[in-house]
Structure formats: C-alpha cells, structure tokens
Amino acid sequence: MTDQVEEALPVPFAALRPALEAVLMVADQPLDELTLATAVSYPAAEVAAALAALAAEYDDQGRGFELRNVAGGWRYYTREEFAQVVEGFVLEGQQARLTQAALETLAVVAYQQPVSRARVSAVRGVNVDGVMRTLISRGLVEEAGQDGEHGATLYRTTSYFLERIGIVSIDEL
C-alpha cells in the first residue's frame, strides 16, 4: 500500500512491545496477529514474536495477569491462582458446569465436525437432540450447513468454545 520504507512508522521501533500492550489493554475481545499488526503498523511476524516475548515476560515476572493466545487471538487474562480474589469483580457469574451428556456430545462434535446430529447419536448410543440444543444456546456449537447427501443439518464447535476451553485451534485437543 504505502511506501513504508522509512516514513511514518506510527510506532518507533523500540516501542513495539508497549504499543501492543496499550492496544491489548483496551480490547474487549481476543485480537489476532493481523489486527494487531495493522494497529501498530508492523509486520505480522515481528508482532507475533513480540507477543510471545511479552507473554514470557509476564510469566517470568510472576504478574497477576497473563497474555494468552486463545482461539486465534491474544488477550489479557487473570492468572488462574487468583481466581478466588478476582471472582467478586467480574460481572458474569461462574459458568455452570456442563453435564456429562453435554461434554460427551461436545467431544464428538469437536472431533468429527462438521457432523450431523444422527451421527453424534450413533456414537453416543443415545438421542442427542436436547443436549445439542443446550450446546447451541450456550454458544458452544453452531450450525454448519447441510449434509449434501441427506440434507441433514451439520454442526461444528464455535470459536467461543475454543475460548472457553483455552486453546488456539481444535488441533490442540
């Protein structure tokens, strides 16, 4: 686009890390490396390296927060061991724990997606209609088009699911 040669880097070289910190501090959702690279006008690869370095720094310094890459985006999280102290200051209440049925259904969807309800039922040996509705209403599973052959609705896990489980992609499972 623009000739980026020397001109108009909004962020001076030494300031890449703090610039990322500032942007991450105002974000209310995970930010992917491309978005961050655009915000600070740096190549994505350098941004990725800086993010990893920051995350390691927070770990080394024993900060009460950590910088994590979850569901493809970077975001500040409180560290696990301070959960008890933090709870009172968080708006959303504790997420209700998923039932065994919901967990098993989620596991099958996660590994076989996109997958039809009938297929999940066959694996679990029980009807999963109700459980699937629960998972959809909790934003963990979403529709993913139709099966070409039978026209059955297919389902997949959402990026909110990745966020909830704290991983970057489904391959990590």
Place this chain on the structure above:
Amino acid sequence: MTDQVEEALPVPFAALRPALEAVLMVADQPLDELTLATAVSYPAAEVAAALAALAAEYDDQGRGFELRNVAGGWRYYTREEFAQVVEGFVLEGQQARLTQAALETLAVVAYQQPVSRARVSAVRGVNVDGVMRTLISRGLVEEAGQDGEHGATLYRTTSYFLERIGIVSIDEL
C-alpha cells in the same frame, strides 16, 4: 479445604502484588484502596504501598499501560505516548452501522427490558456476551440493577438509543 494453621489468608504474602494486578485487570471501574484491601485481605496501608510500587515498576519497565490513582480510585490506563495507536485501533473496527447480530440483540433488549444477558442469549439462541458489550460501549444499552431472584444483572436501552431510533419513549416501540 485443610486448615492452614495461620487462618487461610486467601492471598499468600508474596502474592500481594500479582493479586492486585489480577483484580485491577478485570475491574470495570477505578477501585479504591479499601476495596482492594478487602479483596485481597491485606491491611490498606500495605495495599497502598504495593500499588505505588507496581505503578513505579510499570513506569520503569516502560510498559504500554500505567497504573494511576485518579480521584481515589486505581485503574489501568494506556500510556499517553501510545494514544495515537490506541485511537487508530479503536476507530478502525468501529462502524457507524450496527451489525445484524447487534441489531437483533438490541431489538430483544428493547422489547423485553429490563432483561438479563442469559435471557437474551436464550431468546436469540446464541451467546450474546460480546454483542452486549458492544451495545454497552456504544451507549445503546445500560445496566438496570439486579434480578431479584437470581441476582443476574439486568439491562435496558438508554435514552441515547431512543434518540438514535427517533422516538421519545420506549412505549412508542
């Protein structure tokens, strides 16, 4: 679980600073020293000293954020020299026009207010946490107390919403 001899301080001594960092990281408004002291179960004086030490540390390390005491409340702010980057980022993703998801969520809130987030999620069949935050940050939706029964936070539309949609009261909906 087990009786920890010295009466279970929720935060061990060495962890005072990170515990404060964790709380400040998720707090939505400035917190005074007494509130913070209560949260971490430490004397207010020690908490005040720890906060000052943290603020100095962030300055020394040239972090992109700073910890400031404004009118008696402590809060993380982005550092002044990165204001331009943050502004660019904040404005970048923001369109004047609302997304379909935001419009739908807004419609449900408008017609069911005061309403909890869980209720809106249930009606729309998807998780609405992110969209709700957007609506709040755009000034269209605000908190409206607690549900008497479950203690869930309730939401309603704002007068700014009335103004933007061009009516005087929600009765006109």
Place this chain on the structure above:
Amino acid sequence: MSHDAGVSEAESPEISETGETGGGFELRLSNFEGPFDLLLSLISKHKLDVTEIALAEVTVEFIAHIKRLPDDGDLEETTSFLLVAATLLDLKAARLLPQGDVEDEEDLALLEARDLLFARLLQYRAYKQVASLMDRKLQEESRRYPRAVGLEDRFATLLPEVLIGIGLDQFAALAAKAMQPRPELQLNLQHIHAPTVSVREQGAVVMDRLRRSGTMTFRALCGDSPDTLTTVARFLSLLELFREGVVAFDQMTPLGELTVRWTGDDTVDVDDVITDEFDGALPPEEQDPSEAREKTDD
C-alpha cells in the same frame, strides 16, 4: 463420620448403591448415558478389559439392569438398550453352542456383530476420555478471567454516532422474529400415568404369537405395543423364554433387526416358563387389552 449403614465407603462414582432395596446393589440406570456407557461401567466395575470374555461376563448384569429402565424413558432410548442387549445375548448364546452347531454364515455375521460392538464401545470410550479432558480444561479455564472492561473515557468519546439504519417497523419486525419460539421437540406426556404392565401377561401374548407364526421380528412383536413399558415387558418375557430354551434369537447385523424363533413345543404353559421375577407380587389383573386386540391381528 458416623457409622450409619447408609454411608457407603467404597462408593464408585459411576455405580452407586441406592441402599433402599433390601436386596442391596442397584444400578441407577438414569446415571448412564446410554447402553455403551452402562456396558463400559459394568466392564470397568469388574476390572476387565474390553474383550469378548468381558462382554460375556457382564451380559447378565446388563440385562438385569434393563428392567430398571425408568418408566418415563422414551422408546428410542429403550430400544437402544434392547438392541445392545440382543447382540450380547447372541454372543453369549454362540459361546455356549458346540463348535459344529454353528453354521458358517451365521458365525460370520456374529463375528461381525461382535467386532462392530467392540468398535463402537472403544470409540465411545475414546470420546468419554476426551470429554473428561475437556471438562478439566473448561474448569481450569473458567478460573482465568479475560480483560473486558469499558473504554477509557478519552477513547469512548471518539466513537462515531451509532447509525441504527432501519425504521421502527423493521426494528419491531426484527424483535418479533428474534423472539419467535424455535421449534422444540414435542413432549410426550403419556408416560406420566403409565399403567402397570405385567411381564407374565405380555409373555402370554408373545408366546401365542410366536406359536402361531413360528418366527417374528421383535419389531413385529411390539408393533402394537401401546407404550414403552409394554415393549420392555415383552422384551423381558422373551429373555425368560430364551432362558427356558423355547425361543431363539437371530440378528443379522449388529443393532439391526432382531428375529425371534419359537423352538418350544405346544405343551409349554406360560406359567411354567415365565416367573414373576419381574412382576413382583402383582394382583391378578383384568385381561390386557392388547391381548384381546391381538386376535384380530394378522
């Protein structure tokens, strides 16, 4: 801790005692996520691997628990338990037969059925392990809170004016559409007042039909069954008839159609072969309506 007899020291998380029945050990079937879950739990209770021997060992227990299927269970769920039970019985029966008595084709079909059941069990077990791993991760993750705070005022005021972009009518239509109830599964409330069904009576129906037809599919035997409970009663009566050696089962494909063959003679009386093990001490009841209806069948 008190020494209350009701407190079970070695209570397994999956198989718990109710302590209510004098007989003692009772599985609560409602704790299980279907037939594979129950089967795996039984196998692990006996500290066995998933092998043919294990299946044979737990067959009787598995079937014993089917009668504890909740009265309000739906037909689909009940059927899924029954189909697995049928495969287990086939396998057990085959093990009891002398080698030469088994025809090659049936033998092969049975091996196939066994392997498929193994495959499904192992698959289910794998997903169960994944589920528990996910549970751990979800729990762990729920103790970390993401930063999601409002913008600092200086940035919040920079945001452009919101453009709602649609008129009031469209806005109202959007709300109406969003609030429309999504189709829910129909709730069948008939089971709530399920009448008592007698295994003995249903056994008489089953025997009568098999005597006349020789061979019938389980589906046909239960085609007129008015409710799940009757279907279960007929299945249980078949188990008793099987135990007495007056019926045989065929199932060509795993979880496929179950065919029942009458192998007894005409002198067999229902009271001789069907005990009241399942019915308990039931008061004699009036004729089951399905029995009367049956005369006009076929």
